[in-house]
Amino acid sequence: MPTDPNSSQKPGTFDVEGIRKDFPILHQEINGSPLTYLDNAATTQKPDAVINAVCDYYRHMNSNIHRGVHTLSQRATDAYETSRATLMNFLGAQNPAEIIFVRGATEGINLVAQSFLRPQLQPGDEIILSTLEHHSNIVPWQILREQEGAVLKVAPVDERGVVDLQRYLELFSEKTRFVGLSHVSNALGTINPVREMVSIARERGVPVLLDGAQAAAHQSVDVEELGCDFYVVSGHKMYGPTGIGALFGRLEQLEAMPPYHGGGEMILSVSFDETVYNQLPYKFEAGTPNIAGAIGMGAAIEYMENIGIDAIEAHEQSLLEYSTSQLTGLEGIEITGTAPQKAGIISFNISGAHPHDAGTILDQEGIAVRAGHHCAQPALESLGVQATVRASFALYNTFNEVDRLVEGIGKVQEVFS
């Protein structure tokens, strides 16, 4: 917590005002008030470095990749593959072939469900998830249930939104074929003890996918250390463009998997009798990819790395602590999700006000928050709520903005008093 709550940053630690200058969108008024953007778990804003990287691609190198002999195509290919290498290093992977560009976390999970798990499944085989999952890490497995007769087993959470590890462990059986877990819950902010959860699965020979959509921009990720088989991220939740994300997969798993989509790029040769698939990672990148998006995502990672992911994490943790203490002190506020290990996400309800109404009134004050079930209905329902207001922090948020949120909540309470 800052010594002076009116200061916009923790003294001497993090140049948040300097950082804010990098984000052009932040410098505007919404409904006559300065924009206070607290919807970062839905999508983050983009720094000039990312906007310029995307513009630069279209201004100076736009062309198709991998198959061109001309200079522009080679430049675009180099930039695209450089981004893959950046992602590989960022996630702690060992080989660029382990990084597949996809549309986002959602597509990465669907790819693993259909290409990795589906061919191995027998009716009655079991998939373990947790209650905290985003719908993106529920529905693809339900589709497998419809297609192959798989059984979904769900690890419950306690009243704080912490996964019950003992109950998780008890879900394993000789029929368990897969585990899918969020690294960080988008609805509650809970950071799952994924290293421990992965190791429980791997001791039993069960492969694990971690959904890192809410983790990768907020704490350092090392897939080797985590021990997972698959890890998915979304570019737009880490200061990069929309429509791009990445799937990390262990080489031996990806090698053994059939392609997900068929088309150009993913082949070495095609005849009507036989097609020979391309090597990794191209086997999984059919068609012309989102070249500008991949380049923008690489620029976003470089931007975060220049600031330092540990410094970003510490800043967001300070904002979480400060906002939690401020909201806890207010009457009529119920915080949902009180895990001891949380990322910068605070979900709450204001007594007497529906979250959508609260969100609309906050918007009148220029404050952007999320209101609803956050695509995680089972997580909220398990804690006895249908919907919440969610404020989620990013590296450019300030303590002043938390104060503005608190004032905005006061306005909501006035309206509904």
Ligand SMILES: Cc1ncc(COP(=O)(O)O)c(C=O)c1O
């Ligand atoms: C935890 C989690 N997983 C997956 C997703 C899906 O990400 P995308 O829509 O970018 O594919 C989200 C998006 O909110 C998320 O928060």
